[in-house]
Amino acid sequence: MRWTQTFIPTLKETPADAEILSHKLLLRAGLVRKLTGGLYTFLPLGLRALRKIENIVREEMDRAGAIEVAMPCLQPPDIWQQSGRYTTAAEVLYHVLDRARKEWVLGPTHEEVITQLAAFEINSYRQLPKNFYQIGVKFRDEIRPRFGLMRAKEFIMKDAYSFDVSDEAAMVSYRKMYDAYTRIFARCGLRALAVEADTGVIGGNYSHEFMIPAETGENEVVYTESGSYAANVEKATSRGPLTPTPTNDTGTAPEKFPTPGVVTIEALAAPPFNVAAHQQIKTLVYLAEAKPILILLRGDDQLNEAKLIARTGAAQFRPATADEVFAALGAHPGSLGAVAATLRSPGLPVYADLALQGAAGMTTGANEDGFHLRHVNIARDIAVTQWADFRTVQPGELDVASGQPLKSRRAIEVGHVFKLGTKYSEKMNALFLDESGRQHPCVMGCYGIGVTRTLQAVIEQCNDKDGIVWPLPVAPFSVCITPLNVAPNAPAMTLAEELYHHLTRDGVEVLLDNRDERPGVKFKDADLIGIPLRVGIGEKSLAKGEVELKPRGGSLLAVKTGEAAAQVLAWLRAESARFQPPA
């Protein structure tokens, strides 16, 4: 492709609405342009990189035995009613009306469509297993689109759905996808981390996320240095807090004492009270299905909402407002407690974190503004409805299995694999007959890759001060030929054309920078758009019978003009081998 015949609008300055580096580079390198918040037009360079990723995904899915299909974006609402997600996923669903005022939804994902297909088409165990996938557009009414392609209202996703006869068979399908994902991200030049994950609204009981470590990521990952354990912080567990919970019972009954104006853990930990945070019981009030519940944590712990949601199974869930708290407990946040004697309504469910088990000599709110209770023995004084792990793991705590200290870092979620079970197949009648003629629901799995997000994650991970540094497999072009004199009969241009035709004939994707620009402009642009190999052709080196090969981010290599094409091909072969995962 000749530079002047395509459209690569590079920018010297960064548009003000881009915050993170990859978003700035997407715009500066002319890969995308914003239509409006959360909606982007892909320009030629961005589209080429996107297609590269799609093709890697497609190759690996095919290799793993998945079957490509294409499902509609526009979907009838009744299948969403049938699965129950018309209400549980209501926030992300776009609704559209046709001429007859009939309602449709824009698909945010395709479990309903594929399960309906399976319900009609799959009848026998002889047809299983099957794994269908597609690469296509998803629509989600995001609460807050963010960071360019990272969180958009419309984005490209690869989604796959497996159908199996049993749990064990489903695990085999799951494992195949897990392995395919590992290969996909390696081929994209990404260092991805597979982490244990919470399953969220999609449901199911077993799941991994593929994470790209990045400071700008929206997720937090907890892991051991050896790699033996890695989990989303929403799911992560540990051996518990580093400081032990006090358990020595003072033998004294709870005693109320005045704490005027003290409404935070820190204030109570400070003089004159000096009650260390881990000696306090933190009491939180949430509304689950509009009913108040109490959650107890150690004062120095943070609630992990994902764990709480998983435990309560509530679809509607939120922290209570100060007014709602007062209505339920008769005191304001900062003076709350769960000591049975202080509760107005003894039936209030109390969920307590395991770190509090056996806790004694604790201090907590008295459910009376300006007062706390000390000498609280949780077993004696608090009626706990359910004990479970509700706390957020903190870095430095020890891994449950290996005892290694846990670390924490931020990451971008680019893929997610779920074992779904029979949640959808039961609701939508995706049943099959086994060898003995008995009917069973298919055991499903679902597997997503955010393709547009992966594109941006590559940029976020592969860049330097001059711009993007594309890994060869996803680069929009492999080679950029940069003649410094583009006059039709100039030796540099003649050689550039020759090399361009030669390499193109050999199947290399070449960008020929035939713009009549000064060398500095061309070099800066080539660096910005990040083409892996630049071939510089100018009079100085031509005089020596040479051209320059300049790998992006590497050092200059002078080669004889006659060997240029062969050298380029050799470099590309060697480079592409670096991204080949083991078979």
Add this chain to the structure above:
RNA sequence: CGGGACGUAGCGUAGCUUGGUAGCGCGUCUGAAUGGGGUUCAGAAGGUCGUGAGUUCAAAUCUCACCGUCCCGACCA
């Protein structure tokens, strides 16, 4: 949806406090010189100051409403 910031030419911005001629840099166009890391000089085009209302002799500037963008939180690939 809650909290915050912002909206002036294609992009980046000044001007707003204290109302009175809309300015700069980049980019674009023309011409010349230059030609190995965003070159220089000369000239030119390009602006409903987000939209609407209000205050005023007069509004980019003050007031209100609306729209939009970005950031933090809840959601997620």
